[in-house]
Amino acid sequence: MPITANDPKRKSWLEVPEKSDFPIQNIPFGVFLTKENVVTVGTRIGDFAIDLGALQQLHYFDGIELTDDMFMQDTLNDFISDGKKTWRLVRNRIADIFDATNPVLRDNPKQREIIIFNIEDVEMQLPVLIGDYTDFYSSKEHATNVGKMFRDPDNALLPNWLHLPVAYHGRSSTIVPSGIPVHRPLGQMLPKGEKEPVFGSSRSVDFELETAFITTDANIMGEAIPAHEAEDYIFGMVLLNDWSARDLQKWEYVPLGPFLAKNFASSISPWIVTMDALEPFRTKGPKQDPAPFPYLQTKGKKAFDIRLEAYIKTSNQEENLVTKTNFKYLYWSMTQQLAHHTSNGCRVNSGDMMGSGTISGPTPDSYGSMLELTWGGKNPLTMKDGTTRKFIEDNDTVIFRGYCKNNEIRIGFGEVSSQLLPPYIRK
């Protein structure tokens, strides 16, 4: 089935600002709350949020097989469960409804009023109920930087790294959408040079610049998904800030991996950009040497050219660009990650989220965490207001933005923005 929604020549009768991440070629999916306290599944064009539940009730999806309440829900899980064919049909239909040449909704002000909201009048929610959250560690540059800092500079990558996409399980309960502030965590840490740990506020709260993909039901327990099929089970992507407390992490992570250093919060952008929308931005990933095992081998372009930026907004409200990187630098593709994840028969469900791991590029200004950008705090970054940062300070807001661009269109993720608050005081 052709992805007619991607036609770069199409224009919408809804106004789309220049450089918007959300032209009619994007059509991402999300969940929002209206001022009338209604939660609904929606999409976005320009600066308008569109209520898909209302569209369905008004018969705009007639002819597509959907359960009656498919979009009048507080998560996208059921829609995602319906599979790739349905996603494509719905996205194509939305493009048609909002096409500049289609008068049906355009010329019906009464219906427009109940379907279309100003983006500032809705509150974005978590788009899916995330059953399981897995975080990979798939940037070779990031793994190398961390290995150099904490282990052996001459053997920075551990022996398994080039053979499999290393990953660990994260915590679903603390994944929050953009806009929700996060408290600086308390925890145990071992001060430098000391032999006894202390308990207190983390002194090195960091961001990790990541993307994540959302899956559909992929398999039954026991069944592996072949790499050449894996893409069919990926619904779309979001930006992910995998908040990390480096001092807690260093003390706790042996031998079972990061735990409290990570599970206090993970922030995501609220609009899931579909793989269909990202299709024009396929590109080749890095050469893989040694050749991966057959179960990890794929053909064709499996990387995507997604430009990523991280900003720190300081108390004077000025944004400081601290890094620019690209999703295409990742060594292991999402296809390989999903094939690996299921190679042992691990079940993957609709609404599971899989993070890329910190995405660092080849140059120091393209690293994806403060840990790397300041090289463990040795080279603090100077902000426009003259203050310096080794890590994130209380009341700083960390903002990630991501978008794809070619000569014809720009498809973006919007942003994930979250403020770091001082430690929580219990009332």
Next chain:
Amino acid sequence: MPITANDPKRKSWLEVPEKSDFPIQNIPFGVFLTKENVVTVGTRIGDFAIDLGALQQLHYFDGIELTDDMFMQDTLNDFISDGKKTWRLVRNRIADIFDATNPVLRDNPKQREIIIFNIEDVEMQLPVLIGDYTDFYSSKEHATNVGKMFRDPDNALLPNWLHLPVAYHGRSSTIVPSGIPVHRPLGQMLPKGEKEPVFGSSRSVDFELETAFITTDANIMGEAIPAHEAEDYIFGMVLLNDWSARDLQKWEYVPLGPFLAKNFASSISPWIVTMDALEPFRTKGPKQDPAPFPYLQTKGKKAFDIRLEAYIKTSNQEENLVTKTNFKYLYWSMTQQLAHHTSNGCRVNSGDMMGSGTISGPTPDSYGSMLELTWGGKNPLTMKDGTTRKFIEDNDTVIFRGYCKNNEIRIGFGEVSSQLLPPYIRK
């Protein structure tokens, strides 16, 4: 509110076989499917499954504040969310309904027929929708054994171990109830003495003898649960077999912990035994030295005397007892685990599951895994049929049983039993 359900003198008008794990003093909670394909929340007395949905509809819970469909659900999450007071009221009421001296239901054969099922006529389901699954590593003996085998015999425990209950996140999607078979996983491993990994069937599939506790909503994001409050948020316990592929684990686990070596399956016993039912079996845990940080300090008896056994059933259907251990050996208590887990503000929800980690006792016949029982495969165990086991073989069934016993009563978990099948072949 007194836990009247625990009265050791109480007898039920339902027959309870001698040595049953489910006298009227237990009253665990679970979810079952009847032959009529109805899923309901239930309890168990003797060898009878009791439909709590039917009891509620017939007004047996009148006077207790419950939503109308509290028990006509396919999980216990909503009931657990209602909190400790409700759990206790309902359990006390059930004890009263089935008390030998109470004729109301006893003498109503029509109602008995729709409320009470033979345990063999129902199919036990997962009792809760498990949002997040955390596995601790809280047996000092187990951590020491593993450290001796894989690291340094003279410094077996890592520096953090005595200061915090080490843990990692597991995978919820592959947690299954007793009775569901499990496939031997495929994966990467590094054969001994080789430099290059291979991909194939795991050759060292192991059980881990654990218990797990199920939580209720404990906090909002950012908020820590003080150790002295933590018990209020623990609903009850199950037996847990945290299946592990040792060869996959050894190759993949650095630096982010176990992943595919664990997430192919975790099996649990289907009846959640409440903390109220376990109350008579409180005991002191091991002395903790060094003294834990204040946020991990508790008063009183926080361990429980729960006897645990693991069996391997071979192809001739004979059960071989391979270990006997006890929950009370655990160094870190559940209270400390939950206080630690939330010390950084990590949100804990109704239906989250937290595993104890492998429970090993002080003597070699009380170790909680084949890895330890055979000391890395060096000392295979001999089965009654003359075959030997280094790890679990295809078609073996692993069975855990657990119970508490004093002079008056026995409160048990029943069992978690699951067969290991050969690797899955995709149709």
